Amino acid sequence: MTQPQDAAAGETAAGPFGVLDGVGKTFVAASRGATEVVALERVSYSFRQGELVSLLGPSGCGKTTLLRIIAGMTRASQGRVEIRGREVVGPQEDFGFVFQTPNLLPWRTVLANVLFPMEIAGRNDAAARKRALELLDLVGLASFADSRPHQLSGGMKQRVALCRALVPSPSLLLMDEPFGALDELTRMEMQDLLLDIRHASGTTVVFVTHSISEAIYLADEVLVFSRRPGRVIDRIRVDLAYPRRPELRYTAEFTALEHRAGAGLGVFHERQSA
Ligand SMILES: Nc1ncnc2c1ncn2[C@@H]1O[C@H](COP(=O)(O)OP(=O)(O)OP(=O)(O)O)[C@@H](O)[C@H]1O
Numbered sequence: 314m315t316q317p318q319d320a321a322a323g324e325t326a327a328g329p330f331g332v333l334d335g336v337g338k339t340f341v342a343a344s345r346g347a348t349e350v351v352a353l354e355r356v357s358y359s360f361r362q363g364e365l366v367s368l369l370g371p372s373g374c375g376k377t378t379l380l381r382i383i384a385g386m387t388r389a390s391q392g393r394v395e396i397r398g399r400e401v402v403g404p405q406e407d408f409g410f411v412f413q414t415p416n417l418l419p420w421r422t423v424l425a426n427v428l429f430p431m432e433i434a435g436r437n438d439a440a441a442r443k444r445a446l447e448l449l450d451l452v453g454l455a456s457f458a459d460s461r462p463h464q465l466s467g468g469m470k471q472r473v474a475l476c477r478a479l480v481p482s483p484s485l486l487l488m489d490e491p492f493g494a495l496d497e498l499t500r501m502e503m504q505d506l507l508l509d510i511r512h513a514s515g516t517t518v519v520f521v522t523h524s525i526s527e528a529i530y531l532a533d534e535v536l537v538f539s540r541r542p543g544r545v546i547d548r549i550r551v552d553l554a555y556p557r558r559p560e561l562r563y564t565a566e567f568t569a570l571e572h573r574a575g576a577g578l579g580v581f582h583e584r585q586s587a
């Protein structure tokens with residue numbers, strides 16, 4: 314694993330690691346007569362190297378769209394994204410992505426799946442193989458390096474996808490509901506694993522989730538989004554010490570943060586009596 318980098322290394326004299334400056338996105342419907350869809354409005358935020366930021370919001374509020382804009386896979390309609398002082402205008406080689414589904418290549422072994430991005434980049438050398446094996450060891454899958462994806466459980470596949478995203482030592486890890494399809498216990502294990510990896514690598518992470526408790530458990534800061542068009546309606550600083558442990562979820566401080574996020578999302582509303 315790479316060692317934590319000097320925090321100052323990601324911060325240029327000009328500012329923080331990442332800046333979202335008035336980002337907006339309007340999709341123009343392809344069919345004639347259909348209206349435009351305003352997915353995001355005026356999203357501004359800046360984050361430091363090594364931070365883990367959760368994007369929390371209801372379905373359709375533009376979380377995936379924002380992640381794709383940060384990744385350079387979708388262009389913003391308004392505003393700009395800067396990472397390490399440079400405007401993102403296209404896909405970035407040194408960003409890692411983990412999606413909700415692992416999307417492993419079924420005919421390849423676990424190790425060959427993890428090495429796939431290195432192969433594409435023409436960097437599939439002995440050092441890459443060593444790092445891939447170290448990562449598989451870290452996530453408890455060293456003995457499955459020669460297995461095929463169909464021999465793994467959902468959680469194991471997602472751990473492989475995490476290794477695949479980490480093998481090029483990304484400067485920024487973008488995660489789109491990566492644990493959404495897992496059962497609750499596996500999900501909690503994966504959250505702890507992600508925090509361990511983040512601690513060991515110093516990687517900056519932007520993590521999309523619907524889950525209030527997941528957003529808070531992982532993050533240094535939670536951005537709470539409104540319904541579409543997605544706007545940032547609250548920023549919750551999570552000043553809970555790392556390493557975080559599962560018991561934390563049952564403390565008063567944690568519950569207070571969940572309550573605040575829930576209120577922002579509008580989960581407390583009057584119910585009509587029958
Ligand atoms: N390529 C596209 N063309 C047109 N509209 C799009 C496109 N991508 C997303 N949208 C629209 O933008 C809005 C935001 O979509 P997005 O996928 O970013 O939401 P989300 O917050 O990730 O939702 P979920 O939590 O369900 O994944 C939605 O109304 C969606 O229909």
Ligand SMILES: [Mg+2]
Pocket residue numbers: 376377378489
């Ligand atoms: Mg999404």
